[in-house]
Structures are given as C-alpha cells and as structure tokens.
Amino acid sequence: MTRAWLPRLLPKTLLTRNIVLLIVLVMLSQICALGVLMHYVQRPRVERAAAVFATYVKTMDQLLAATPPGARAALTARLDARTALPSEATVEPAPSLMLAYRTYQRSVFLDSLREHLPVDMPALWQSEGGQRLWIRMHAPADAPRAPYWIALPIPEDAQGAGLDAAILLSLGLGALAALTGYVIQRHLNQPLQQLTQAARRVSAGETPAPLPTDGPTEIATVSSAFNQMTHALQQAEATRALMLAGISHDIRTPLTKLRLSMAMAMPDGSDSSFVVAAESYLDQIETILQQFMDYAGSGEREPAEAGDLNALIERLAGDFAGLGHEFALSLAVLPAVAYRPISMMRLLMNLMQNAIVYGGSGLAVRSWATGEAAYVAVGDRGKGLTAEELEQLKAPFQRGRNARAHSGGTGLGLAIVERIARLHGGGVQFHAREGGGLEVWVVLPLIAYPATHPVPPGTPHPR
Structure with a gap:
C-alpha cells in the first residue's frame, strides 16, 4: 500500500528530491538542536531562576510579616499591593506555534516556582498589559483575613532573553545550508x-x-563512458557503411556481368522469354539490395535544412502523375520545416509507392500544421488492417496480409519510413480513413531556426 502512493508524493526530478531531502534534514537537525538547547541548557537556567526568585519572594513575605502595622501600610502601598487580582492577570494567553518556546519556558518557570513556594502562596503570570508575576503573600498576624497580592517583575532568564536571536540565527543558518545545497545540486545537474x-x-x-571529463569523479566517469560509447558507435557505423558498400559493389558487379553474358549468349531470333524472366529476377534482386541499403543508411549523415515540405510533395506527386498515378493534393500553408531532403524524399516516395501498390485507388496526400508539429498524411482506399498489424509493419521484414499477392518486397518499406521519421525527431501513425481505406501520418516537430540559417526561396515563414 505504501509503495503505491509513495512514488506519487515524491518529486519527479532529482534536483527537487535532493533539495527537499536537504531541507527536511536541515529542519530535523535544527529542531533537534533547539530541543537540546531548550531541555539541557535553557530549562536548568529557568529552574535555577525560579529557585532564586522563590527565595526572594519568601524573604519578602517574612519581611512584610515582621514589619510593624504602621510601617506595613506604607510599604504595601509602595509595592502596589492589592487585595484582589486585576482582571488582566487572570487571562490566559492564546496558544501560538510561533511562541511555543515561550509557553514552554513559562510552564517550566511556574512549575518550579510553585515547587519552592508554600502551597498557600499561589503565583500567576500576567501576559495582558505587560509581563509580570502576581504572588499572594501571607496575611499579617494582626489582620489574618486580609491577604494581598503583589506584582513582581519577571526574571530575564524566565523570559528567554536572547533565545529569539538564537532561533533566528538557527533558521538563517538552515536557510543558508539549503541554498548552498541547491547551488551545489544545480552545479552537479549541469x-x-x-x-x-x-x-x-x-x-x-x-x-x-x-563531454567534459574534468568534473567530480562520479560525473567524469559517466561522461568518459559516454564518450567511449559514442566513439564505439562511430566506429561501428563506419564499419557498417564500409561493409555495405563492399557488399553492394561485390553483388552488383556479378549481376551486371550476368546481364551482359545472358545478352551475348542468346542467339538472334531465339525465344527471349527466358531472358525476360531472368531480367525480372535480376531487377528484383537489385530492388531488394537497394532497400537494404536504404534501411541501413536512412540519411544519418545528411544535414537537415529548413525547407518547404509542400514543394517536395508537389514535385513527387508530379513525378507519379507522369507515370499514370494521380494523387489528390490538399496542402495547407506550412511553416519552415527542418528535414533532410534526400531522406524525406525517400520517406514520401515509399509511402506513395505503398499507396499505389497496396491501395490502388483514392490516392491522396494532405498536409497541415499545429503549433508544435507539421503533419503529412498519405491515404488510399485499400483494405484496412487492424491496429496491431499496422504497428507490426513498422518492424523490419514485416509484411501485411494485403501484401501477400505482391512479390519483390522485403518488408522494409515502412521500417525505412519509421526510421527516417524518428531521425527527424518525429514518428509515424496509422489512422483509418474516412470513407474507407488507410492514412499514414508522418509527424515532424517544428524547430525554430536562427535568422542566419539558409532558407530556400519561396519558403513560407512561421506564423
């Protein structure tokens, strides 16, 4: 049960967690320090002040009792003795969390004072109208029924003199420690x-x-490991590119020789059906080889530029129209989108080619933009697939059931599209098309470019 709600209460970032932990630890340490100060330092001082004050009160009580009646009246008048307590002396102070330590000292002082005074000499602490103690003195022998109350000043030790400054200093040091921890954590977070x-x-x-490796040992170790990983990835990428280039060259060279040998070996006027079939198989081999090359490359080294995506769509649609495949275009005004031209052309060509091969009718391309991303949707009226099947098509070598009648594919078309889209920081989504069919959405995030970045002519500016 605790594990279920505890992660919800914890802050999400490491910086916030460390700051909260630091503040909690500082608060606990300050509370413990104040507790030690109050119990082992201040409490003995207050109890000692109460004992001394009780001795002073008892001495005054004995002095008043021994004073002759004539002189006692002048003395009690000088001490402002009263036969009844004033109303403000009986008012209890309102509890306050900010003044809890004062309430604690007051209770300790009164309890210790009452322990040292006789039971018939009560003491009250007046808070309203000034801080003072009211002590009821014993009645004189010549007037046994006329006891009187005398107000005495409260000792400084009982008032906690100087403790306010200690508490403020403690809180200030705690805040300084929390601020220092925050600065240190921000420095470590960089x-x-x-x-x-x-x-x-x-x-x-x-x-x-x-990454720099001149920071703390732990951070420097992580940065050094990351640099080694990046270097290893670069070497692996270079090795892969070299290997693929070699494979492409080594395979295409004998294929070219095979084409030439077949053309030279066939006598004039012989049946060319075998040559046509063989040429078709060779074309399929080259197409499959090119798809592998496209998937392995995907344009990682191609620099991204801010350009007009609609212009690229219109150019490709015109090329397909020349081959007899008309795409209905519905293009909204787009801001400048950062994309790799060759890779993006390959992405759109794959989607449009898939729409022609597997959809056949209702070919359309539309584009629009939101505040954060640009969208390109390629649709057709082919038979729809389930969401699970569509997601599986993103993986390499996966083909939908509507592709079984088509030969020559490798199942890499949508995998190449997905990879190029992710290379641009976006993704690929599948949606059922209104009226039947399928739409493939390419989502590309909009990135702000500085004014010095080259923008092709005719590129619309972001609104």
Missing part, C-alpha cells in the same frame, strides 16, 4: 543535462562533441 542532450543527439543520428 553535466547530467549535457549528457541528456548528447544522448538525444546520438539517438537523432548526430555526432555530439565529447
């Missing part, structure tokens, strides 16, 4: 933020600059 930004750049296919 390398973590740099590491986060570098990791995001790596996931986007970029090569970040090496």
